[in-house]
Amino acid sequence: MIANLEGKQSKTVLVPYFVKDNNNYGFQDAQNGTCFGGILPGASEMPAYCLGDFNNDGIDDVLVIAKKCSGGYLNGRIHYLKLTGYNYGVPQYNIFNDTIKISSSVNISDVIASDYINDGFT
DSSP states (O other): OEEOOSSSSOOEEEEEEEEGGGTEEEEEETTTOOEEEEEOTTOOSOOEEEEEOTTSSSSOEEEEEOSSOBTTEEEEEEEEEEEEEEETTEEEEEEEEEEEEEEOSSOOSOOOOOOTTSSSOO
8 A cells, every 4th residue: 555654745655464373463664664553353364454644644544444343343443653753764653543443243344534524634
């Protein structure tokens, strides 16, 4: 997936990965190897994910939601990335995470973020 993680219209290729042994998912910057991710309860495969600027700071954030229900919920997380500087040309981020639970009895395959009410926020 192509993301703007630096807030200056530069493009970063994020490669998703999933480690089934411990339900660990993540995203790796294809250029410099920087990784972020986590563990989602109930995830038995790579979760559904999408990009959006969920806090209106000009930097893409990543929404991740498990595809299968666990205990009547779809578990998810939003990763907010804040660029803090560069170390030998490699971007450094503070990553803030919000955990979300969506009450559901259905499984999903994809998730899409958009500005549905045209207020400038994803």
